[in-house]
Amino acid sequence: MKKLPFQPFVAIDLFAGGGGLTLGLKQAGFVVSASVEIDPVAAATYQANHIETVVFSKDIRDVRAAELIATSPTNTIDLIAACPPCQSFSSLTSKYKKEDHRDKLINEFARLVEEIRPKVLMMENVPGLAAKGKTLFDPVIERFKTLGYHIDYKVLEVADYGVPQRRKRLVVLGCLNHPIKIPTATHAETAKKGSSQYPWVTVKRALKGIKPPVLLSHTKSNGGPQAFGWNVYRDISQINKDRLKSIPEGGDRTNIPLHLRPNCHKDDFGFTNVYGRMAWNKPSPTITGGCTTPSKGRFGHPTEVRTISVREAARLQTFPDSYKIATDYVDRACLIIGNALPPTFAKKMAQACLTALNKDSSDDK
Numbered sequence: 001m002k003k004l005p006f007q008p009f010v011a012i013d014l015f016a017g018g019g020g021l022t023l024g025l026k027q028a029g030f031v032v033s034a035s036v037e038i039d040p041v042a043a044a045t046y047q048a049n050h051i052e053t054v055v056f057s058k059d060i061r062d063v064r065a066a067e068l069i070a071t072s073p074t075n076t077i078d079l080i081a082a083c084p085p086c087q088s089f090s091s092l093t094s095k096y097k098k099e100d101h102r103d104k105l106i107n108e109f110a111r112l113v114e115e116i117r118p119k120v121l122m123m124e125n126v127p128g129l130a131a132k133g134k135t136l137f138d139p140v141i142e143r144f145k146t147l148g149y150h151i152d153y154k155v156l157e158v159a160d161y162g163v164p165q166r167r168k169r170l171v172v173l174g175c176l177n178h179p180i181k182i183p184t185a186t187h188a189e190t191a192k193k194g195s196s197q198y199p200w201v202t203v204k205r206a207l208k209g210i211k212p213p214v215l216l217s218h219t220k221s222n223g224g225p226q227a228f229g230w231n232v233y234r235d236i237s238q239i240n241k242d243r244l245k246s247i248p249e250g251g252d253r254t255n256i257p258l259h260l261r262p263n264c265h266k267d268d269f270g271f272t273n274v275y276g277r278m279a280w281n282k283p284s285p286t287i288t289g290g291c292t293t294p295s296k297g298r299f300g301h302p303t304e305v306r307t308i309s310v311r312e313a314a315r316l317q318t319f320p321d322s323y324k325i326a327t328d329y330v331d332r333a334c335l336i337i338g339n340a341l342p343p344t345f346a347k348k349m350a351q352a353c354l355t356a357l358n359k360d361s362s363d364d365k
Helices: 020-028 040-049 065-069 101-116 134-146 238-245 310-316 330-338 343-364
Strands: 010-014 031-036 054-056 079-082 120-125 150-157 168-175
Touching: 010 020, 010 101, 020 031, 020 079, 020 343, 031 065, 040 054, 040 330, 065 101, 079 101, 079 343, 101 120, 101 134, 120 343, 134 150, 168 343, 310 330
Parallel strands: 010 031, 010 079, 031 054, 079 120
Antiparallel strands: 120 168, 150 168
16 A cells, blocks of 8 residues: 555454445545455455455465555554454354354454554454353453453444444444443434434435336346446246235235245244335345345335345445445345445444544644
8 A cells, every 4th residue: 555645544454345344444534454355256346446455365364464564554553443254143143053163263353453453443243242152252352451452342233323224233342542432322213302313214215316226137138237236136936026015015924925925934933034025214124145035034125026126235234326346146246235334334433443543642742
């Protein structure tokens, strides 16, 4: 990265995915000099949108502190931000009770914090890490404290921070020189009169003005989905169309007549967060890697007989329409968007880190 004419605060992004966290860091005012992302498809999307950042597309266990520091225009890393994979502790996957070897990669985040000693650190993860994953989480937190970091962590609802989506995330903030606090919520489901908080952002507001999407099959002979800015939705079977037709806005699979239900959903027990429609006047459900598949969540459009498009999912994740998705495969595009930390949420967490760094700078004068 080139030297800059001013002295910026520099961040690096570990387990960077398609770059949602980096976008939030940049919106908050950080220069992001380096990122690490092992998946080449996600790394391609990251690089397409953050061309000034050095992307290390390799196993984080092979990444050394010195090569990350070398990317900084100030020869210093002020913030290390990370979203280490801990899918075994996700409420969406924990029912399968499969251990994921990637869970222990949180220790690589801790290693790089110890080697680089940034003034501030930030981690985002699934809520279950602090409970079911205590055997991994607690030692890492103690390691940070031993290094001298003041730590604050909390499970947050991203809708409380202006994201048009219900999604709970564990956030950890740490600062070397003084206490740091998780930011207070800026939004609320019901904003009280006279409150400084805003109402939750709705699906209707998030999708306002978006162009009508096109079928994925239509793009194949017309330049591919990237030519349509990934404002593309899947072709679905007739029976899935009939299922969506039977569901009212905001409804779920229990609204489907018995003769149309899949065999596994004939009764009214079990998960209801599939084959559903979003509601215009509420935030969306959690956007996942299955966000254009009816059987994988409540991803039906509020009124049209289709799921949301990939670009609509990206909007609900607070990505701008200009954000490139550098793949022609719908499953990979959905994973990149669904796995991302919403940039608007990341920005608000990063602003707390920036406040801490500015306090450090004032104390040094």
